Amino acid sequence: MKGPTEEEIRNVIMPLMLSGAKMLDRHCPRCGSPLFEKDGRVFCPVCEYRERKxxxxxxxxxxxxxxxxxxxxxxxxxxxxxxxxxxxxxxxxxxxxxxxxxxxxxxxxxx
Structure with a gap:
């Protein structure tokens, strides 16, 4: 699986950053996207988005x-x-x- 597409950056990562989530200096081993932390939870927004889709x-x-x-x-x-x-x-x-x-x-x- 490749890293985030432009659509995923625009529709997933950017809104997440604007919502106050913290981008970590670690990357998802599956897709290469930066991992995020919000409300004490560390996750890959791109993999979660792809799974929902x-x-x-x-x-x-x-x-x-x-x-x-x-x-x-x-x-x-x-x-x-x-x-x-x-x-x-x-x-x-x-x-x-x-x-x-x-x-x-x-x-x-x-x-």
Missing amino acids: RKAEMKEEVKDVEERLREKLTQLANSLPEDIEELEKHLRVMEKIIDLLERYKRLEGSE
């Missing part, structure tokens, strides 16, 4: 997947076949989709 992106991806699963579930529910064997297959697929949606909900709740 990554989580937000993942959350958005999960929402997209959930939306596609719901659409597929609705599509399947609106096109139930009359043949018993095909209907059973259809229902098994719907059950798997519902199971996946429930798993996503549990994952969201654990954050």
